[in-house]
Structures are given as structure tokens and as C-alpha cells.
Amino acid sequence: xxxxxxxxxxxxxxxxxxxxxxxxxxxxxxxxxxxxxxxxxxxxxxxxxxxxxxxxxxxxxxxxxxxxxxxxxxxxxxxxxxxxxxxxxxxxxxxxxxxxxxxxxxxxxxxxxxxxxxxxxxxxxxxxxxxxxxxxxxxxxxxxxxxxxxxxxxxxxxxxxxxxxxxxxxxxxxxxxxxxxxxxxxxxxxxxxxxxxxxxxxxxxxxxxxxxxxxxxxxxxxxxxxxxxxxxxxxxxxxxxxxxxxxxxxxxxxxxxxxxxxxxxxxxxxxxxxxxxxxxxxxxxxxxxxxxxxxxxxxxxxxxxxxxxxxxxxxxxxxxxxxxxxxxxxxxxxxxxxxxxxxxxxxxxxxxxxxxxxxxxxxxxxxxxxxxxxxxxxxxxxxxxxxxxxxxxx
Numbered sequence: 001x002x003x004x005x006x007x008x009x010x011x012x013x014x015x016x017x018x019x020x021x022x023x024x025x026x027x028x029x030x031x032x033x034x035x036x037x038x039x040x041x042x043x044x045x046x047x048x049x050x051x052x053x054x055x056x057x058x059x060x061x062x063x064x065x066x067x068x069x070x071x072x073x074x075x076x077x078x079x080x081x082x083x084x085x086x087x088x089x090x091x092x093x094x095x096x097x098x099x100x101x102x103x104x105x106x107x108x109x110x111x112x113x114x115x116x117x118x119x120x121x122x123x124x125x126x127x128x129x130x131x132x133x134x135x136x137x138x139x140x141x142x143x144x145x146x147x148x149x150x151x152x153x154x155x156x157x158x159x160x161x162x163x164x165x166x167x168x169x170x171x172x173x174x175x176x177x178x179x180x181x182x183x184x185x186x187x188x189x190x191x192x193x194x195x196x197x198x199x200x201x202x203x204x205x206x207x208x209x210x211x212x213x214x215x216x217x218x219x220x221x222x223x224x225x226x227x228x229x230x231x232x233x234x235x236x237x238x239x240x241x242x243x244x245x246x247x248x249x250x251x252x253x254x255x256x257x258x259x260x261x262x263x264x265x266x267x268x269x270x271x272x273x274x275x276x277x278x279x280x281x282x283x284x285x286x287x288x289x290x291x292x293x294x295x296x297x298x299x300x301x302x303x304x305x306x307x308x309x310x311x312x313x314x315x316x317x318x319x320x321x322x323x324x325x326x327x328x329x330x331x332x333x334x335x336x337x338x339x340x341x342x343x344x345x346x347x348x349x350x351x352x353x354x355x356x357x358x359x360x361x362x363x364x365x366x367x368x369x370x371x372x373x374x375x376x377x378x379x380x381x382x383x384x385x386x387x388x389x390x391x392x393x394x
Contacts, residue, residue, distance in 0.1 A: 051284030080246025088135025127151020143243035257287020266315035
């Protein structure tokens with residue numbers, strides 16, 4: 001397998017100052033969204049690895065699993081429960097030996113949660129069992145309610161989000177957990193600024209006082225160290241949660257790859273399975289290769305946004321038609337309509353990104369970064385950072 005050019009990647013990642021793993025997530029409650037649906041959105045920052053999207057069926061529960069190497073980082077189940085996770089920082093209090101859980105916290109929520117409250121309690125209890133020594137911040141939502149959960153070591157706390165907008169980055173907010181975590185002052189300021197600036201951008205992009213899907217996409221793509229999209233952002237998902245038929249009409253707008261370099265693809269919960277290149281990491285690899293070539297704020301973004309506008313409008317129409325079919329008891333027809341709509345949208349998105357890749361001069365089928373590649377990359381980054389620091393402080 002070909003290897004990614006590590007010097008190019010490391011140069012790109014070092015080109016701007018930013019906090020590593022500074023994910024940004026938010027909830028928009030139904031009274032604030034243009035569709036009247038609950039929205040849960042996450043921009044995911046992490047070290048480079050294989051990004052995947054699959055439909056799972058565990059214990060008879062269907063759920064959408066979006067993450068890395070088959071592990072869930074974003075998920076939506078057939079009961080209409082969605083959740084996302086953010087890194088919460090280093091834990092310095094007492095530690096507790098964890099119970100032998102299977103899978104990770106998001107997968108437990110996906111399989112066992114029947115509503116947002118039960119999902120939040122699952123996360124809290126996993127934290128109290130000593131799931132991991134580092135801090136975790138989670139947002140959990142269904143069509144009517146949303147919660148923030150914070151965990152670490154043997155601690156876990158829940159707070160219901162009363163309404164409006166709730167934005168989190170990577171510092172804990174709930175008092176009981178915050179007491180047991182350390183965060184350097186400059187990082188705390190950066191994370192809090194990130195949350196405040198994300199809220200500001202979300203408000204800027206409202207239409208007639210409401211948050212639209214297009215506005216959320218635009219907010220998520222704003223670049224800079226204190227906004228959702230930075231040098232480590234590698235994927236995003238926007239969940240739009242349905243109350244009446246969550247197992248069919250629940251939706252995830254999936255940006256599998258840096259969201260400035262890929263299409264947010266409307267994906268109904270009725271989907272039978274993701275295409276192969278979204279399951280094996282190729283889709284995300286193409287988006288990453290495009291970013292490596294173009295950097296941020298590139299000239300092709302308006303074409304991506306124009307296609308997204310069409311796809312979102314077509315999906316909304318298909319969803320309304322499917323709703324009528326479901327109310328009439330014609331489930332098979334509704335499912336076929338939604339799956340056919342996704343299939344058409346996938347082809348159009350892939351064709352557009354292929355044309356952009358060709359015009360930009362990148363490979364049509366770039367390699368996926370392996371774990372060994374990743375280790376070499378981060379060793380290179382550390383060495384360059386150390387040399388740069390030594391030059392500043394001889």
C-alpha cells in the first residue's frame with residue numbers, strides 16, 4: 001500500500017496553532033430549529049486514523065455507527081437516541097478499577113438506551129464504574145429532551161439541557177466533576193472561547209430567528225483555533241431527530257472527513273447499509289487527501305455547499321413523502337423511497353468530489369493512513385515542535 005507523504009501532512013498540521021483534540025459539539029432544541037426537530041451536532045478533532053460509517057445490529061437493535069476503525073464516536077439508534085463524546089481532560093482524583101465492559105460507552109448507549117434520559121444514565125453509570133481515567137463529556141438527545149453528561153475515574157454527573165443552544169468543547173462544566181480535573185489556564189481560556197465563538201457563529205447563521213441545517217454546516221466549517229474547525233478536525237455529523245418514526249426518519253448528515261473537504265450526506269435511519277468506501281475508510285481518505293493538497297478555505301467549497309443545498313431540500317421532500325406513506329402503513333414503500341434517495345445522493349456527492357479531486361490534482365483513490373503511518377507522523381510532528389521550541393528558547 002502507498003504511504004501518505006508525512007512531510008506534507010506534518011507541515012499542514014503545524015501551519016496553525018490550535019488545541020489538540022478540541023472537539024466542539026452542540027445541541028439545538030426543537031423550538032430553535034427551522035425544522036422543529038431536535039439537533040445534535042459534533043465536529044470531531046482527533047489524531048489521524050481510519051474513519052468509518054456502518055449500520056450495526058446488536059441484540060436486535062439497529063443503530064448507525066460512525067467513528068474510527070469500527071468504533072463508535074457518533075451514533076443514532078432506532079429509538080431515536082443520538083449521542084456524541086468529547087475528551088474532557090486529565091483526571092487527577094481517586095481512580096477506580098473499571099468493570100470488564102464490552103465495547104465503548106457510545107455503543108452501550110446505542111444498544112441499551114430507549115430515550116435520552118436512559119442514555120444519559122448509562123453514560124453516568126459507566127463513568128462511576130471507572131470506565132476510563134480521563135474525563136469524558138457527552139451530549140445525549142432524543143426528539144424531545146437533551147442531556148449533558150460528564151464522567152471520569154469514579155465520577156459521573158448529568159444535567160438536562162433546558163432549551164436553546166448548548167455548546168461544549170473540552171473542559172468540564174458540572175461542579176462535581178470539575179473539582180477532580182486539571183486544566184491549564186491557557187487551555188481553559190481557549191476551550192471557553194471556542195464555545196463562546198461557536199455560539200456566536202451559530203447565531204449569525206440563523207434564518208428568520210431559526211437554525212437551519214445549512215447554517216449549522218456553515219458554522220461547523222469556520223476555521224481557526226477558537227472555532228469548530230481546526231487543523232485536527234477530521235469529521236462531523238449533524239443528527240436531526242424525528243419524534244413519530246425515529247426508526248425510519250431519524251437522520252444523520254454525515255461529513256466523513258474534514259467537513260470543508262467533503263459533502264454532508266443526508267442519511268436516514270432507514271438506510272440498510274453504507275456504501276463500501278464509507279465502511280472501509282476510503283471516503284474519509286479522499287477528503288483528507290484533498291485537505292492536504294488545498295489547505296483550508298479553498299475555492300471549491302461553494303460547489304460543495306451548492307450540492308448540499310440541493311441534497312438537503314430533496315431529502316426533506318422525500319422525508320415528508322415517506323412520512324405520509326408511514327402514516328398510511330406503507331412501510332416498505334417508505335423505506336425504499338428513503339434508501340433510493342440516499343443512493344442517488346451518494347452517487348452525486350461522490351461524482352462531485354471526484355471532479356474536484358481531478359481538478360485539484362490528487363489521486364482518485366488515495367491510500368488510507370495506517371497506524372504505523374500515524375505513529376511516524378506524530379513522531380515527526382513532535383520532533384519539529386521540539387526543534388521550533390529550542391530555536392525560540394536557546
